[in-house]
Amino acid sequence: MLISLAVFALVGCEGNSKMKKMSDFELAKKNSTCLIGKPTAPGKATACENVRKECERRRKELKNYAC
Numbered sequence: 001m002l003i004s005l006a007v008f009a010l011v012g013c014e015g016n017s018k019m020k021k022m023s024d025f026e027l028a029k030k031n032s033t034c035l036i037g038k039p040t041a042p043g044k045a046t047a048c049e050n051v052r053k054e055c056e057r058r059r060k061e062l063k064n065y066a067c
Helices: 002-021 024-037 042-061
Strands: none
């Protein structure tokens, strides 16, 4: 169980760094897809939550309103 949690945490961190490199257009597109689709599958819901967090981070830190 502990190993699974560690692997999940590492994947989550890597996914976040990929989002930081994502263009504003691509991030806005993914955010729109999440808002329209409202996914319930755990993996997709987590991915959408990460997209939402990256949008918020860009709004606060970069004053970027792309999504």
